[in-house]
Amino acid sequence: MKPIVAIGDVxxxxxxxxIVDEHEDCTIVFLGDYLDPYEYITRRQQLDNLRDIIELKKRRMDDVVLLLGNHDLHYFCDRALPGSRYDFQIERFAEAMFNANIELFQYAYQQGNRIFTHAGIQHSWFVDDFKGDLTQPIAHQLNNPESIQFNAMLRLGHARGGRIGKIGGIFWADISELTDPLHGYTQIVGHNRVDDITERCGYNDNKIIFCDCLRNGKYYYEE
Structure with missing residues (x-):
């Protein structure tokens, strides 16, 4: 298998x-959130940047993975709650771009016991809320949810403004909620801003690696 690079929130x-130029021999996984910048970036630049990422995927279908984040879904999914910095002036352009290329995006990616999602999977959320099957491939279940399971995937946890006692789904899970990541797996996620690649290990052969630090030029790499 190729070395793998995961790029946090764009x-x-x-x-x-x-990063892509430096790692031409790698599988590249984008962890989502392509729009809605924190700093000033023109709307044209944002959309052109997303378009170039989509074109990269089309050129390298087998070794570029495009995951979706909460700042992507809210432009084209009516069931997704709008996140911060939602831009009404680009919504129709962003919606058209995502819908025209939706087959190029996915919710989760898995290589063996490594799982990539935008925000991460708390073990109790997967078992109790998503009602997932721990004996089956995790990413396949997340990429092919039933309607009620998709509701759980879109859920905001209490840390991000949801109901008390609730844990966020794979688009919204907060770092404070990911205290016991999915057992038996190493997760690589974005969404929660960190200054550098940050690991958290559990007691059930579980680990989660936070990678939302592209703004500092940092990214995840594993041979």
Whole structure:
């Protein structure tokens, strides 16, 4: 298997370009959130940047993975709650771009016991809320949810403004909620801003690696 690179939340930044150029022999996983920048980036630049990421995927279908985040879903999914910095001036362009290329995106990616999602999977959320099957491939279940399971995937936990006692789904889970990541797996996620790649290990052969630090030029790499 190829070495793997995971690029955290893009949010309009172009730093991914040099990372991709440096790792042409790797599988590249984008962890989602392509729009809604924290800093000033023109709307044209944001959309062009997303378009270039989509074109990269089309050129390298077998070794580029595009995951979706909460800042992507809210532009084209009526069931997704709008996140911060939602931009009404680009919504119709973003919606059209995502819908025209929706087959290129996915919710989760898995290589063996490594699982990539936008925000991460708390073990109790997968078992109790998503009603997943721990004996079956995890990413396949997340990429092919039943309607009620998709509701759980879209859920906000209490840490992000949801109901008390609730844990966020794979688009919204907060770092404070991911205290016991999915047992038996190593997860690589974005969504929660960190200054550098940050690991959290559990007691059930479980680990979660937070990678939302592209703004600092940092990314996940594993041979």
């Amino acid at each position: 949010h309009g930044l172009e730093k991914w370009r040099s």
